Amino acid sequence: MTATATEVSVITAEELLKHWQGHRGLTRKVIEAFPENQLFTFSVGGMRPFSELAWEFIGMAVPVVDGVATGKWVEFDKAKKPATKEELLSLWDQQTTQLNEKFSKIPPHRFSETDKAFGQWEGSGIKTIQYAIDNEIHHRGQGYVYLRALGIEPPHFWER
């Protein structure tokens, strides 16, 4: 049994989408927790402010799912870069809806198929999606430090 146990499916596409959207909901709360000004200006150790990190997440989420689904890797429209917290949250919510629609239409074989994301990063579709999720968790953790340094209590990590 132990030989085949490693081949057991532990996460389905639907479960992964739900997991990702749970994390995205938490990231939305972190965006909301920043005062407008600090969202766009504050950082620690010369790093990027949280608005820039959130913009990076936006540049990955839907474009990655589109790329995995279709094999076409199109960068997010830089002209849409938000200048206010309200615009950022609005764009975030648009992506939440789009992700639900687009993710379920990824052809099953594309999760395991190797591709070159945005012409640069080679890996299977699932690896590229996992990278986008992990990158969001990683940088959002940095946002927690910014909030703490500002004396603001971040949302609980387990609230998704």
Place this chain on the structure above:
Amino acid sequence: MTATATEVSVITAEELLKHWQGHRGLTRKVIEAFPENQLFTFSVGGMRPFSELAWEFIGMAVPVVDGVATGKWVEFDKAKKPATKEELLSLWDQQTTQLNEKFSKIPPHRFSETDKAFGQWEGSGIKTIQYAIDNEIHHRGQGYVYLRALGIEPPHFWER
């Protein structure tokens, strides 16, 4: 096709273990990047030093896999808490070996079975394992801020 596409397996047990060990390898590099003293003392915004965060990861990794595998939730031995970077890395490496051995022996049905981790957190085995991985990514991201604040270049996020 779109109706069933959501039920497709995207990650197997073996792939998840490899993914986790990749992350653990990166966390090991972050531990190594801290000067001995700062590892145990430095933080930003009143948060815990990185040694405490690494100790939290150690308290979750093998105990979580043991719990998912057996249904017995035993907290990590507090008497083993490392006092030096060398001890911390040594314990880390022991867990790397143990995880490889123990993870592959998780009975397949335990990934989807609901249990109460450490008598407190209810969820399926896979959810508890994902929580341990995500928690490590989250707090390690905070370690990146500590390193930057110390003027130290952290390892690349994609190096696993």
